[in-house]
Amino acid sequence: MPVFLDTTAPGFEAEFSALLSAKREDSPDVDAVVSGIIADVRSRGDAAVIELTSKFDRLDLTPETLAFSRDEIDMAVGDVTPDDRAALELAADRIRAYHQKQMPEDASWQDACGATLGWRWTPVSAAGLYVPGGLASYPSSVLMNAIPAKVAGVERLAITVPTPDGAVNPLVLLAAQLSGVDEIYRIGGAQAIAALAYGTDAVAPVDKITGPGNAFVAAAKRRVFGKVGIDMIAGPSEILVIADKDNNADWLALDLLSQAEHDESAQSILITDDAAFGRAVADAVETRLQTLERAAIAGPSWRDFGAVITVRSLDEAAELSNRIAPEHLELCVADPVALSQNTVHAGAIFLGQYTPEAIGDYIGGPNHVLPTARSARFSSGLSVMDFLKRTTLSQMTPAALRAIGPSAETLAQSESLEAHGLSVRARLDQLNR
Numbered sequence: 001m002p003v004f005l006d007t008t009a010p011g012f013e014a015e016f017s018a019l020l021s022a023k024r025e026d027s028p029d030v031d032a033v034v035s036g037i038i039a040d041v042r043s044r045g046d047a048a049v050i051e052l053t054s055k056f057d058r059l060d061l062t063p064e065t066l067a068f069s070r071d072e073i074d075m076a077v078g079d080v081t082p083d084d085r086a087a088l089e090l091a092a093d094r095i096r097a098y099h100q101k102q103m104p105e106d107a108s109w110q111d112a113c114g115a116t117l118g119w120r121w122t123p124v125s126a127a128g129l130y131v132p133g134g135l136a137s138y139p140s141s142v143l144m145n146a147i148p149a150k151v152a153g154v155e156r157l158a159i160t161v162p163t164p165d166g167a168v169n170p171l172v173l174l175a176a177q178l179s180g181v182d183e184i185y186r187i188g189g190a191q192a193i194a195a196l197a198y199g200t201d202a203v204a205p206v207d208k209i210t211g212p213g214n215a216f217v218a219a220a221k222r223r224v225f226g227k228v229g230i231d232m233i234a235g236p237s238e239i240l241v242i243a244d245k246d247n248n249a250d251w252l253a254l255d256l257l258s259q260a261e262h263d264e265s266a267q268s269i270l271i272t273d274d275a276a277f278g279r280a281v282a283d284a285v286e287t288r289l290q291t292l293e294r295a296a297i298a299g300p301s302w303r304d305f306g307a308v309i310t311v312r313s314l315d316e317a318a319e320l321s322n323r324i325a326p327e328h329l330e331l332c333v334a335d336p337v338a339l340s341q342n343t344v345h346a347g348a349i350f351l352g353q354y355t356p357e358a359i360g361d362y363i364g365g366p367n368h369v370l371p372t373a374r375s376a377r378f379s380s381g382l383s384v385m386d387f388l389k390r391t392t393l394s395q396m397t398p399a400a401l402r403a404i405g406p407s408a409e410t411l412a413q414s415e416s417l418e419a420h421g422l423s424v425r426a427r428l429d430q431l432n433r
């Protein structure tokens with residue numbers, strides 16, 4: 001059973017804190033394993049990647065077969081049904097349209113002393129996109145990573161996706177084709193992240209790695225950060241549903257299970273102002289678990305990390321939501337827009353009972369790679385900005401240098417940085433001659 005909490009009950013604060021701090025991933029063991037894998041890939045390159053892929057994905061590769069060939073991709077994509085293709089194309093179009101609106105503008109202006117200042121956005125040259133493939137395969141994650149990169153103008157896009165036992169989802173390959181990916185490697189886990197970061201003979205290194213994955217992938221991204229950029233650590237999925245009693249309990253049960261089925265460490269929480277409705281949703285979850293094919297994953301996730309919290313008011317629900325800072329927040333209440341004004345820490349908000357979170361996972365348009373583990377307090381979901389860098393621009397005229405240069409010289413002296421001051425002074429002396 002998930003935990004049932006009530007804000008009016010004694011001991012609520014302690015139980016709520018325990019829920020917030022529940023350890024759901026990244027044990028020290030994982031980090032030790034990952035550190036060994038990265039060191040191995042750095043020293044033995046393709047040989048290590050091949051050996052680890054055989055061990056973890058039960059797939060024997062050679063340096064030549066690490067990447068899918070064009071023929072393999074064309075052949076697999078040829079098997080995609082027209083309905084699947086149409087759905088993926090619609091998703092790609094909607095995700096592209098949404099992300100195009102995120103493109104920031106360059107800026108340039110002349111200030112009062114005549115200096116021209118501004119900034120310019122440029123894309124990273126090469127991005128590596130991790131597509132999870134262990135417990136499920138994620139064509140949608142290909143679109144969510146590759147399309148913003150392409151919109152940003154990234155020149156080279158490489159995907160890594162594990163294919164356990166060699167099983168490939170042709171939609172992953174089609175999604176890569178639709179979004180303009182250049183290379184697809186059938187490797188996963190920490191070895192894939194290490195290959196993208198440090199390069200091997202078969203995999204050229206990239207500048208930035210994005211994409212979600214399990215605890216091994218997350219630990220590897222943490223470790224390679226600095227050598228390459230990373231987007232975030234997107235861990236096991238989470239959903240928080242805030243609902244009043246005027247909802248369909250079965251719909252909400254399915255929404256909770258939609259994230260529970262990703263991973264045994266996923267977290268699904270319902271907050272409601274009606275205790276009886278909370279019970280009804282929990283019962284509906286149990287009923288659905290009896291027939292759900294992925295109950296083996298969703299069941300443990302719901303029972304170990306799930307929660308139903310009864311609150312006195314929706315304002316109190318919003319306060320708790322901000323403390324949880326969930327990856328996904330569904331607002332199934334009479335006025336979701338008004339409530340959303342108060343829910344400020346969440347990766348993505350889904351407004352109203354006709355907006356199941358699953359719409360956002362696939363087709364809504366916004367990105368589904370989102371901050372987890374309470375990091376929505378300080379970070380945002382994947383976007384075009386993750387593939388761009390902002391370079392500042394400054395141009396002084398002689399008059400501008402005369403106006404502000406002496407202050408630079410003063411500040412350089414205060415830091416005892418002689419050459420700094422002299423580099424300004426030399427120019428001022430010349431101008432004053």
Ligand SMILES: NC(=O)c1ccc[n+]([C@@H]2O[C@H](COP(=O)([O-])OP(=O)(O)OC[C@H]3O[C@@H](n4cnc5c(N)ncnc54)[C@H](O)[C@@H]3O)[C@@H](O)[C@H]2O)c1
Pocket residue numbers: 033056057131132133134135136138141162187188189190191212213214215216217234235236237262263266368369370372
């Ligand atoms: N936040 C998001 O946007 C988002 C989107 C999709 C999926 N997800 C999450 O991504 C995760 C996907 O996980 P997954 O496992 O299905 O796929 P995955 O591709 O992340 O991991 C599979 C790889 O893990 C490695 N691995 C497995 N066991 C290992 C071990 N004992 N030692 C070393 N390496 C090992 C293997 O190399 C394997 O190829 C889930 O947690 C899901 O919730 C998140």
Ligand SMILES: N[C@H](CO)Cc1c[nH]c[nH+]1
Pocket residue numbers: 138140141236237238259262327361368369370
């Ligand atoms: N809900 C996941 C992010 O937590 C994304 C996803 C992909 N496919 C289905 N769902």
Ligand SMILES: [Zn+2]
Pocket residue numbers: 237258259262361
């Ligand atoms: Zn999902």
